[in-house]
Every structure is written in C-alpha cells, then in structure tokens.
Amino acid sequence: MRLLSCAIARPRLPRGVFSPSAVARRRCxxxxxxxxxxxxxxxxxxxxxxxxxxxxxxxxxxxxxxxxxxxxxxxxxxxxxxxxxxxxxxxxxxxxxxxxxxxxxxxxxxxxxxxxxxxxxxxxxxxxxxxxxxxxxxxxxxxxxxxxxxxxxxxxxxxxxxxxxxxxxxxxxxxxxxxxxxxxxxxxxxxxxxxxxxxxxxxxxxxxxxxxxxxxxxxxxxxxxxxxxxxxxxxxxxxxxxxxxxxxxxxxxxxxxxxxxxxxxxxxxxxxxxxxxxxxxxxxxxxxxxxxxxxxxxxxxxxxxxxxxxxxxxxxxxxxxxxxxxxxxxxxxxxxxxxxxxxxxxxxxxxxxxxSSSFNPILSGPASAAHEHLTDAHLSPSTSPATPPSSMVSSRPEIIVAGALAVDFSCDYAPFANSSAPTDPVRHTSNPAIISQTLGGVSHNIAKAAHLLGAAVQLHSVVADDLSGSAALTQLQAEGMSTNGIEVLPQPSRTAQYVAINNVNKDLTLAMADMQILETIPYTTITSMLQKVKVSPPKILVLDANWDPDTLHEYLTIGRSSPWTTTIFEPVSTAKALRIYPTTPDHNTSHPFPHPIADIITPNELELTALHDHAYGLGFFDHPVWFATIDALGIPPSGLRIPLAVTTTPAIVDAGIPQKAIKLLPFFPTILTKLGPQGVLLTQLLKADDPILSSADEAQYVLSRCKNGDHHVGGLYVRFFPAEKVLKDEEVVSVNGIGDTLVGALATGLARGQRVQYVVPLAQKAATLSLGSKESVSPELKSLRGVIE
Structure with missing residues (x-):
C-alpha cells in the first residue's frame, strides 16, 4: 500500500465553520x-x-x-x-x-x-x-x-x-x-x-x-x-x-x-x-x-x-x-x-x-516512517528503545516484568557484644539475628521500583492458594500495583519464599530460595500469561531467570516479535543465568541463535563470567556468525587493553570483565555489568547509523569502529560509571534489592525514551536509595520521578 508523502499539504481550515465538538458525541x-x-x-x-x-x-x-x-x-x-x-x-x-x-x-x-x-x-x-x-x-x-x-x-x-x-x-x-x-x-x-x-x-x-x-x-x-x-x-x-x-x-x-x-x-x-x-x-x-x-x-x-x-x-x-x-x-x-x-x-x-487545544498529534510524515523505525528496534541496542508514536500514551503497561514474586525473610546477623564472631554468623549453629518479612522476589522488586518511579507497570508471576499467597496479593494492592498479571495456583503449590542471611555489614552471606512454583506452572496458565504480552506488547519486557528455560524463551520470542519492545534479562544467579542460552548451535546453519537473544542483560561479575564460560563451552565463539559480528567491530590487531584501562580501570581490565562482555555482544548487544560499590560497566554494540559515532562528547567511549563495510555494526562502546556515592558501613541497611532497583529504574528510563547512557546514573541513584532503606526497594524512589521524566 502506498502511504502519504511528506510533501502533501494538509487543507487549511476556514474560520467560522461549525466546530465538530458541537455535533460530535450527541448520543454518547x-x-x-x-x-x-x-x-x-x-x-x-x-x-x-x-x-x-x-x-x-x-x-x-x-x-x-x-x-x-x-x-x-x-x-x-x-x-x-x-x-x-x-x-x-x-x-x-x-x-x-x-x-x-x-x-x-x-x-x-x-x-x-x-x-x-x-x-x-x-x-x-x-x-x-x-x-x-x-x-x-x-x-x-x-x-x-x-x-x-x-x-x-x-x-x-x-x-x-x-x-x-x-x-x-x-x-x-x-x-x-x-x-x-x-x-x-x-x-x-x-x-x-x-x-x-x-x-x-x-x-x-x-x-x-x-x-x-x-x-x-x-x-x-x-x-x-x-x-x-x-x-x-x-x-x-x-x-x-x-x-x-x-x-x-x-x-x-x-x-x-x-x-x-x-x-x-x-x-x-x-x-x-x-x-x-x-x-x-x-x-x-x-x-x-x-x-x-x-x-x-x-x-x-x-x-x-x-x-x-x-x-x-x-x-x-x-x-x-x-x-x-x-x-x-x-x-x-x-x-x-x-x-x-x-x-x-x-x-x-x-x-x-x-x-482551545488539548491534543498534539503526530504532524509529520507518512505512517511508514514510524513503522520502519519501530521494526529496527532490536538492531539498535545502543539507542533508546523504539516506541509507539507519541500520541499512543495509554493505560496499557509501559513495562511488563515477568518472574519471581516471593515472600522475603531478611536475617541480619546481630552478634552479642562478647561474640567471638563479630562480623559473620557462625556455621552449624543458631545465631542471634534481626529478622524481617517483606514482599520480594526479583521481578517484584524490579516492578515495584518502576512503579515508584511513575511507570505503568504490570507484574507477571504466580502465587499459591495459601496464606503467603493471600498476603502477597494483599500487599501488592496496598502498594498500589496491579495484580492483573498474577495467577493463583491451587495447592499443593507453594508461594515462593526467599531467605537472605546477611552479616553485620548487611552483606549477603547465604541465601535460600524456594522458587519451584515458577517451574511447575500448568501450560494453560503459561499460555494465558503469554497471550497478555502478545495482545498488548509493552515498550519494555523484563524477564528474570527464575522461569524454566522453555517459558523464558517463549517470553523472549514474543518480545523479539514486537517491533517496539525492548527485552531486558536479569540473570538472578550464576546457575540460573545459563537458562538464557538456546540449544547448541548447528554449525551448518547461518543463524545458530536468535539475534539478539535479549536486547539488554544486567549480570554481576560472577554471572557475566558464567555466561561467558558457558558460551565458550557450547562452541558459540567458534561459529562464523559470531566471528562476523566481532570482526565488524573493528578491534585493532593490537587489542584494546590500553583503551579499556583508560575508559574503565586497570583493575577491571585485569579481571577480564570488559573482555568477556565484548565477546558476548553478538548475543546481548547491551550489557550492563553490576560491579557493586565500584559502579556499573556499560558495553555496547553500536548500530551502523548510531549518532553516537559522530558525537564529540561520546568519542572517548567509542573504542573501535567498523571498517569492513558491515551494514549493521557501527562499532564498540565501553563506558564505566563509578558509583556516585559509596555509603559507609553504618549507612547500609539492606543490599537485597539494590540490583533489582537499578534494573527497575533502567526500564523506566528506557520506556520514557531515554538512552541507556543517560539512564545509568539515575539508576545508580535509585539503587543507592534502596541500599539505605530497610525495604528491598526504597519508597523514596518517588522523589526521582521528576528527574526521570
């Protein structure tokens, strides 16, 4: 179908014609x-x-x-x-x-x-x-x-x-x-x-x-x-x-x-x-x-x-x-x-x-321009996610977060004054502690952070028909969050629970998680949850690794099929992170894995290493499709050790963190590695026409540029964001939700059309607020709403 040309002029309205408002909706x-x-x-x-x-x-x-x-x-x-x-x-x-x-x-x-x-x-x-x-x-x-x-x-x-x-x-x-x-x-x-x-x-x-x-x-x-x-x-x-x-x-x-x-x-x-x-x-x-x-x-x-x-x-x-x-x-x-x-x-x-005027519709260009922009979303991970046109603000969720909703128990070690173990709890015995119970789960925390920051968010998860499940639904409603994406499973299913044992500095010592409910969901229930995403695809789809691999990949497939949805994967743990990978690639095919598997991933250092090592073990780094993408980045034969040390830190480079992230870019074009109190490392595969490639302000972070004529790959972007503020030990109240808060803030900023580069500092501020809060996600995130718009 031929669409409109930008050159077609719209008619001028005569003054004094009857106003449509005078006749419209006379029967409404x-x-x-x-x-x-x-x-x-x-x-x-x-x-x-x-x-x-x-x-x-x-x-x-x-x-x-x-x-x-x-x-x-x-x-x-x-x-x-x-x-x-x-x-x-x-x-x-x-x-x-x-x-x-x-x-x-x-x-x-x-x-x-x-x-x-x-x-x-x-x-x-x-x-x-x-x-x-x-x-x-x-x-x-x-x-x-x-x-x-x-x-x-x-x-x-x-x-x-x-x-x-x-x-x-x-x-x-x-x-x-x-x-x-x-x-x-x-x-x-x-x-x-x-x-x-x-x-x-x-x-x-x-x-x-x-x-x-x-x-x-x-x-x-x-x-x-x-x-x-x-x-x-x-x-x-x-x-x-x-x-x-x-x-x-x-x-x-x-x-x-x-x-x-x-x-x-x-x-x-x-x-x-x-x-x-x-x-x-x-x-x-x-x-x-x-x-x-x-x-x-x-x-x-x-x-x-x-x-x-x-x-x-x-x-x-x-x-x-x-x-x-x-x-x-x-x-x-x-x-x-x-x-x-x-x-x-x-x-x-x-x-x-x-x-009078109350609406500012799209005034320029053919509809095809919007469509072409949207269909290119997954090829441009370095930019803000493609979104529906500006006139599409609606009550449907901007963000869908799918994964774990759990009842959290936080056990903070509180030793007696004369204790021989002043910092860490003693193994194989009972330890004095301060125990608090809250609503948590990785996806709940991410969704709550986005909700507090003003996003229209829907949480997809399951609870059991038990006391904990009823309490979870009641608490969600009290937090002002939608429960439309929550399914209730009959017993003997158990609502997910997470127990965190922290030392006196509130650093995690040991955690126990019962997330089995997410891996035993009936297929009909999964189908219903997936259809909600298909029928009303969000701008941002966040998935945590608590899903079983089949469900995780069904969600990812739906996310990739939507022209304006950006997918974010939160690995959760070193073991569960590996669920993101498809089966071993066939070396006789030109497309051994979906590209990208997910648009953005947010691992910590250990999870990044696990993802890297597993891809190596599967032979993904030997495939010609992987090599073609890496080759297109334009990395010089002398390597990037010195540029990486300048744009990050020598210690980070010595640990091999950016090197591992670069090797994973063909699968995950944007990688945000959470490095605790050090900060966040952003590693990106830039698209060929990304404006960052011609930005003087961003030139220091573009460590290589494509030189072989590849039409998709523009270059490599690496930027380290040191922590804006490092709290003292006595200021740290809980570490349990800081990574989730960062992801929730990241999703909110991307849903509002911001680039990843500009969202990370705000996400770090949000994480710092949760670090100093007794709750996994700080209620003070509301104070950042004006900043994130």
Missing part, C-alpha cells in the same frame, strides 16, 4: 450496566487522540482459536504502530464493551464456536444485553452494523474492517440486504473496507448506499483516473467507484467537513486489497459463480448464505482467499488509522482556531 453514553468503554479508550477520546474501532465477528465467526487471538493482536498493533488507539468492540457476558483489554479479548476469542457466542447486529444488542438481567449471559462478535452503532455511542469516528455487507443477488425478490448498508445511512461513523464481497450485487449495493445518502469513495492507491469500486479479494469489480480519493488527508478533510455540517450519516472509503495479495477479477468471477451455484443447489439462503459461500470460495480458490483476506484487513486497519490521525490533526487545528 456513559458507562452503565449494559455499555462499558475501557479506561484507555475513554482517556484517548477525552484527549482527542485518534481512535479506531475494530469489529469482532471476524474473531468469533471467522478465524478459529487461537488464530483469532493472533489476528486480534496484530490488528491492534497495527493501530498502535501507526499512531492510534485501538477500540476492539464486542459483547462479553451481555455487556457491550468498547475497548477490550487483553484478558477480555482472550475470553471472547476463546468462546468462538460456542452456542452462547453469537453474531450480533443492531437488532440483537437489546436481546443479548437484556437477557443478562434474566440470568442468561451471552458473548458476541459485533458485525459492521453493530460495531458502528456502539462506536458512535462511545464517540468513535473511524472504523477499520474487512468487507462490507451488501445487496445480495436476487434481492428484488428475497429482500436480502445487509443491515450494514442501512447503518451507514443513519450512523455518522466512517468505515474503511475493501468494498464488498464479489458474490454480492455490487451495482445495487452502490445504488442502495446512494439512496441512503452515504458518501462512497475509493482510494486511488497509486492509480490514475476513475477507479473501480473494489470487490474484496480483487482490486477491480467492473463497476466504477462514485468518487476517487487520492490519499488519507483528503479522506480526513471530507470526514471533518461532514461532521462540521452535522450530516448524520456514515461515509464509506473503499480500500483495494494490496496488489501483491489480490486475486484477479476473472479468476474470482468463475469461483464465485460456482460457489453461488452450489449454494442454490443446496438450498442455502438468508443468514446461512454468506458463511456457505465463503467456505466454498476458500475451497475453490485452494486457500488463496485466506491470505488475501488477511492482507486486506491489515491494509484497511492501517489506512483507517492514518485517516483517524489526519482527522485528529484537523480537529486540533480547529480547536486552536477557536482558542
């Missing part, structure tokens, strides 16, 4: 027992962000589960990537919902095919909602007509869908005319579709729409002159479109004018199926004729006709209709989002003309 409902708009959609509408309605019949009566979940996730992602807020509309338990959250969407899609899951048009809404009061709860996917009505009640103006219903062949006697057409005549919502399916009577459909007063235009999509109204799987139908629309800016201008003139009918913008996925009209005509013949011979009529014909089309086209179907709905949703975005621009300008 507030949330009630029958109708509910999600918090994200309400916030977007109130802020005048571009919102795009999405139907659900395609999920409940089109694609089977779990393919429908994947499609739903994809379409919502397309809206977000192109600068909009998706509002998926459907019925759950007899309540009309505008904007399904991930859990609701999974529930609806999983109910596909059940007797209580209905296909719902305008006429059916009162039926399914009313029967809820009688104890009969139905789910339902909304058709174009049903979706249009509910979208209008919420105040949504744009709707992206697949194909429109129409006038059926032989309707002069059967009166079989889709309710979609009548809805367009009385509901002021703009629909973007690929015309209507070619087994319908397209000339009569256009005639009916004209009678209803519905504007119909077809996107030129690079073609010249008058174009055909599309026929769903085919770009041409043999019937000329009433009008031709050059681009999304023109479409938005028409919608703005229509709403300003208070014309209470919808508009239809037909978007032809992408050329590469289209089926030729002549081919489809013969397939349609045969499908209709078989429907007539089988006596299939009424509401059963369309599903029957569609099934036959799939069969007769040998499945070619399915990829065309997917391609066209993706294209339609993308185009609808761009139209909604351009409409928001016009409305913002109108507000400025009238002296």
């Amino acid at each position: 409902l507030t949330n009630n027992g029958f109708f509910r708009v999600s918090e994200e959609v309400r916030e977007a509408l109130n802020s005048k962000k571009p919102v795009v309605a999405l139907e659900t019949t395609i999920y409940t009566h089109g694609f089977p589960y779990p393919d429908n979940v994947a499609l739903a996730s994809l379409l919502e992602s397309i809206v977000r990537v192109n600068g909009g807020v998706p509002a998926t509309i459907g019925i759950l338990d007899g309540v009309a919902r505008v904007g399904l959250d991930p859990e609701e969407l999974i529930r609806l899609t999983a109910s596909a095919g059940q007797a209580t899951t209905l296909k719902l048009s305008r006429r059916d809404l009162a039926y399914v909602c009313g029967l809820r009061l009688a104890g009969k709860k139905f789910n339902g996917g909304t058709t174009i007509a049903g979706t249009m009505l509910l979208a209008e009640l919420a105040g949504i103006k744009i709707f992206g869908t697949g194909g429109l219903g129409g006038v059926h062949r032989g309707a002069e006697s059967s009166m079989d005319i889709s309710a979609d057409l009548r809805e367009l005549g009385r509901t002021p919502v703009t629909v973007v579709s690929s015309g209507c399916k070619s087994f319908l009577d397209i000339p009569r459909t256009l005639e009916y729409l004209e009678t209803e007063g519905v504007y119909v235009g077809t996107f030129a999509d690079g073609r010249k002159g008058n174009v055909d109204f599309p026929a769903f799987w085919s770009r041409d139908s043999g019937v000329k479109s009433p009008t031709t629309v050059e681009n999304e800016i023109e479409a938005a201008a028409m919608i703005h004018a229509q709403r300003s003139l208070n014309i209470a009918s919808g508009m239809l913008f037909a978007n032809p199926v992408p050329e590469e996925a289209a089926i030729l009209k002549e081919t489809m005509d013969s397939i349609i004729e045969e499908a209709l013949r078989q429907a007539d011979a089988s006596g299939v009529t009424g509401k059963d006709n369309t599903p029957f014909v569609l099934a036959k089309v799939k069969e007769l086209s040998e499945g070619k209709s399915i990829p065309a179907n997917r391609a066209l709905i993706e294209s339609n949703v993308r185009r609808a989002t761009i139209v909604a975005r351009e409409l928001a621009v016009l409305e913002a300008k109108q507000d400025e003309t009238e002296g």
Whole structure:
C-alpha cells in the first residue's frame, strides 16, 4: 500500500465553520450496566487522540482459536504502530464493551464456536444485553452494523474492517440486504473496507448506499483516473467507484467537513486489497459463480448464505482467499488509522482556531516512517528503545516484568557484644539475628521500583492458594500495583519464599530460595500469561531467570516479535543465568541463535563470567556468525587493553570483565555489568547509523569502529560509571534489592525514551536509595520521578 508523502499539504481550515465538538458525541453514553468503554479508550477520546474501532465477528465467526487471538493482536498493533488507539468492540457476558483489554479479548476469542457466542447486529444488542438481567449471559462478535452503532455511542469516528455487507443477488425478490448498508445511512461513523464481497450485487449495493445518502469513495492507491469500486479479494469489480480519493488527508478533510455540517450519516472509503495479495477479477468471477451455484443447489439462503459461500470460495480458490483476506484487513486497519490521525490533526487545528487545544498529534510524515523505525528496534541496542508514536500514551503497561514474586525473610546477623564472631554468623549453629518479612522476589522488586518511579507497570508471576499467597496479593494492592498479571495456583503449590542471611555489614552471606512454583506452572496458565504480552506488547519486557528455560524463551520470542519492545534479562544467579542460552548451535546453519537473544542483560561479575564460560563451552565463539559480528567491530590487531584501562580501570581490565562482555555482544548487544560499590560497566554494540559515532562528547567511549563495510555494526562502546556515592558501613541497611532497583529504574528510563547512557546514573541513584532503606526497594524512589521524566 502506498502511504502519504511528506510533501502533501494538509487543507487549511476556514474560520467560522461549525466546530465538530458541537455535533460530535450527541448520543454518547456513559458507562452503565449494559455499555462499558475501557479506561484507555475513554482517556484517548477525552484527549482527542485518534481512535479506531475494530469489529469482532471476524474473531468469533471467522478465524478459529487461537488464530483469532493472533489476528486480534496484530490488528491492534497495527493501530498502535501507526499512531492510534485501538477500540476492539464486542459483547462479553451481555455487556457491550468498547475497548477490550487483553484478558477480555482472550475470553471472547476463546468462546468462538460456542452456542452462547453469537453474531450480533443492531437488532440483537437489546436481546443479548437484556437477557443478562434474566440470568442468561451471552458473548458476541459485533458485525459492521453493530460495531458502528456502539462506536458512535462511545464517540468513535473511524472504523477499520474487512468487507462490507451488501445487496445480495436476487434481492428484488428475497429482500436480502445487509443491515450494514442501512447503518451507514443513519450512523455518522466512517468505515474503511475493501468494498464488498464479489458474490454480492455490487451495482445495487452502490445504488442502495446512494439512496441512503452515504458518501462512497475509493482510494486511488497509486492509480490514475476513475477507479473501480473494489470487490474484496480483487482490486477491480467492473463497476466504477462514485468518487476517487487520492490519499488519507483528503479522506480526513471530507470526514471533518461532514461532521462540521452535522450530516448524520456514515461515509464509506473503499480500500483495494494490496496488489501483491489480490486475486484477479476473472479468476474470482468463475469461483464465485460456482460457489453461488452450489449454494442454490443446496438450498442455502438468508443468514446461512454468506458463511456457505465463503467456505466454498476458500475451497475453490485452494486457500488463496485466506491470505488475501488477511492482507486486506491489515491494509484497511492501517489506512483507517492514518485517516483517524489526519482527522485528529484537523480537529486540533480547529480547536486552536477557536482558542482551545488539548491534543498534539503526530504532524509529520507518512505512517511508514514510524513503522520502519519501530521494526529496527532490536538492531539498535545502543539507542533508546523504539516506541509507539507519541500520541499512543495509554493505560496499557509501559513495562511488563515477568518472574519471581516471593515472600522475603531478611536475617541480619546481630552478634552479642562478647561474640567471638563479630562480623559473620557462625556455621552449624543458631545465631542471634534481626529478622524481617517483606514482599520480594526479583521481578517484584524490579516492578515495584518502576512503579515508584511513575511507570505503568504490570507484574507477571504466580502465587499459591495459601496464606503467603493471600498476603502477597494483599500487599501488592496496598502498594498500589496491579495484580492483573498474577495467577493463583491451587495447592499443593507453594508461594515462593526467599531467605537472605546477611552479616553485620548487611552483606549477603547465604541465601535460600524456594522458587519451584515458577517451574511447575500448568501450560494453560503459561499460555494465558503469554497471550497478555502478545495482545498488548509493552515498550519494555523484563524477564528474570527464575522461569524454566522453555517459558523464558517463549517470553523472549514474543518480545523479539514486537517491533517496539525492548527485552531486558536479569540473570538472578550464576546457575540460573545459563537458562538464557538456546540449544547448541548447528554449525551448518547461518543463524545458530536468535539475534539478539535479549536486547539488554544486567549480570554481576560472577554471572557475566558464567555466561561467558558457558558460551565458550557450547562452541558459540567458534561459529562464523559470531566471528562476523566481532570482526565488524573493528578491534585493532593490537587489542584494546590500553583503551579499556583508560575508559574503565586497570583493575577491571585485569579481571577480564570488559573482555568477556565484548565477546558476548553478538548475543546481548547491551550489557550492563553490576560491579557493586565500584559502579556499573556499560558495553555496547553500536548500530551502523548510531549518532553516537559522530558525537564529540561520546568519542572517548567509542573504542573501535567498523571498517569492513558491515551494514549493521557501527562499532564498540565501553563506558564505566563509578558509583556516585559509596555509603559507609553504618549507612547500609539492606543490599537485597539494590540490583533489582537499578534494573527497575533502567526500564523506566528506557520506556520514557531515554538512552541507556543517560539512564545509568539515575539508576545508580535509585539503587543507592534502596541500599539505605530497610525495604528491598526504597519508597523514596518517588522523589526521582521528576528527574526521570
């Protein structure tokens, strides 16, 4: 699909036109027992962000589960990537919902095919909602007509869908005319579709729409002159479109004018199926004729006709209709989002003309620019993570942290005055101690730190149905954190517990952890947790190594598949850190491991050594793909010992820390090695076009540059961040959560669009606060919110 050029000028608004606010939302409902708009959609509408309605019949009566979940996730992602807020509309338990959250969407899609899951048009809404009061709860996917009505009640103006219903062949006697057409005549919502399916009577459909007063235009999509109204799987139908629309800016201008003139009918913008996925009209005509013949011979009529014909089309086209179907709905949703975005621009300008403005939408360039930037996210670990466009601020989590939630016991050695062991507890006997109980776990601490710093964060973990689990959920709620990502497992599962034994200086002497619950989660529970990430991918996905390897890698796969998600791996321990590696690479393949395995890792010195040694043992450093990346870094034959000693310290170089990190960069392009009171070492693989390569301020940290013409690798960046403040022994209260706090602060800064280099000093400040706090994560982190914005 050809997208807009930056050179296309937006229309100037005349002064004195009717304000859209005077006519918009005249029928808007507030949330009630029958109708509910999600918090994200309400916030977007109130802020005048571009919102795009999405139907659900395609999920409940089109694609089977779990393919429908994947499609739903994809379409919502397309809206977000192109600068909009998706509002998926459907019925759950007899309540009309505008904007399904991930859990609701999974529930609806999983109910596909059940007797209580209905296909719902305008006429059916009162039926399914009313029967809820009688104890009969139905789910339902909304058709174009049903979706249009509910979208209008919420105040949504744009709707992206697949194909429109129409006038059926032989309707002069059967009166079989889709309710979609009548809805367009009385509901002021703009629909973007690929015309209507070619087994319908397209000339009569256009005639009916004209009678209803519905504007119909077809996107030129690079073609010249008058174009055909599309026929769903085919770009041409043999019937000329009433009008031709050059681009999304023109479409938005028409919608703005229509709403300003208070014309209470919808508009239809037909978007032809992408050329590469289209089926030729002549081919489809013969397939349609045969499908209709078989429907007539089988006596299939009424509401059963369309599903029957569609099934036959799939069969007769040998499945070619399915990829065309997917391609066209993706294209339609993308185009609808761009139209909604351009409409928001016009409305913002109108507000400025009238002296009010509450929304600053994206004003520059085609949507493709945002998409190209996002898809390059994982190749640029040295920069801030790619994020959805600025207009996409929403209530969905910026950060998802998945891993351990545990009840922590901190045992601080408190020897008697005359003790023969003044510093460390004595082994094989009882020791006097001060014991405190808190809520902890690596991922909990990371999520809590991000939460205190103001991030929208969701913790993914499990607790058992026991006393500790109940206490954990209660404490999370008391901390103001979401529990939507927490699953409760039945007994005999045990809620995770962690016991830390510290010496008198609060340094860890010994720890015992019971994290078995994370390795015995039922597959159905894991699937539910993973779907939440798929349906609503975050900007930052943090994983700790307490997961079993399979689950860990499933999370990582989802993170890599999202164009704007940056993955962070916290190794936890030397043993568990090794779970990050896939199986031994095949030396006969060009891609022995995913690149990157994770975008960022945050090991301590021991964990870094374990990761390095294990990769060596697996033969990863012998693979040509690894060598090609290292070779592209441009490291001189004389090595980097002297430059490394200058930019870090001789002691760090003598310990081999930066050398080990450099060797791991092909797998983990950004490595933050936590060195305790010494500080943090940042080692990065720079992308070829990274602006740091031309920055005078950063030149001292760029220790080598690519010289072999590699298009991906730009060079090597190594920077040591010494601790800003080293606390005295008497100032240290607890060391248990300082590394987790650092990771939580790092995730928050990256989610706000900052580069790793600029986040590390702030993360160190946050860690220092936790070091001086009796809690694993200091409540004083709230004081840094203004700094991290």
